Amino acid sequence: MKLSFFLSLTLLVFVSCTRTEKGLVFGIPSYEKRHVQVSNMDLEILEKAKYILKDKDHWTNDKARTCTGQPPFNLYCVLEKASIDIDGIYIHRRPALQEVRFTIDDKFKERWRVHRLADFNGHPGTTYEDVIGVLDESIGRIKHKLSSYSTRDSKK
Numbered sequence: 001m002k003l004s005f006f007l008s009l010t011l012l013v014f015v016s017c018t019r020t021e022k023g024l025v026f027g028i029p030s031y032e033k034r035h036v037q038v039s040n041m042d043l044e045i046l047e048k049a050k051y052i053l054k055d056k057d058h059w060t061n062d063k064a065r066t067c068t069g070q071p072p073f074n075l076y077c078v079l080e081k082a083s084i085d086i087d088g089i090y091i092h093r094r095p096a097l098q099e100v101r102f103t104i105d106d107k108f109k110e111r112w113r114v115h116r117l118a119d120f121n122g123h124p125g126t127t128y129e130d131v132i133g134v135l136d137e138s139i140g141r142i143k144h145k146l147s148s149y150s151t152r153d154s155k156k
Contacts, residue, residue: 034102037149041087042096043142049082050135056128063122065115075100075121075131099138107134 052073053059060072067077079097083090091097101116111126112119120126120134 032098036095036098038095038099038142038145040146042094042099043139043146045079045082045086045094045096046100046135046139046142048086049078050132050139052078052082053128053132053135059128059131061122061126063115063118065118074118075134076115076117079117096138096142099141100134103134103137103141107137 052071058071058073059078060074062072062074063076064074065076067073067080069077069081073081079100080090083094083097097117104112104116104120108120108123108126108130111123121131
């Protein structure tokens, strides 16, 4: 009886946990919720990041999170640069960057351990094409969210 209760409680806690860059956390932190409001600026940031990574020579598979602002860029640093170029400031949990993290979770969950952007980029299996694919998917997701806002607003 006690063992059954303990196993049930352990299962409940495990199921209620979410894997984040801070490890397993109980519940879902607000920054990990996928239905956050995005803006045109989020779309511009991801499009700028893709533009900066216009060819393989502008990308490195380095996983450092200290950025120089000069090519070649890893995924983390190109998103930082694009954020600063578009908005003048880097916000680590900006919806655009979270959308990239969610895309990595959905497509390449096995390629990160601690820091999604840096670990995915630096994973030996990650290619330039994978990084561009993640950006393309994230851009598509943001466009879809933005179009749903205008559809919803037009019904009012």
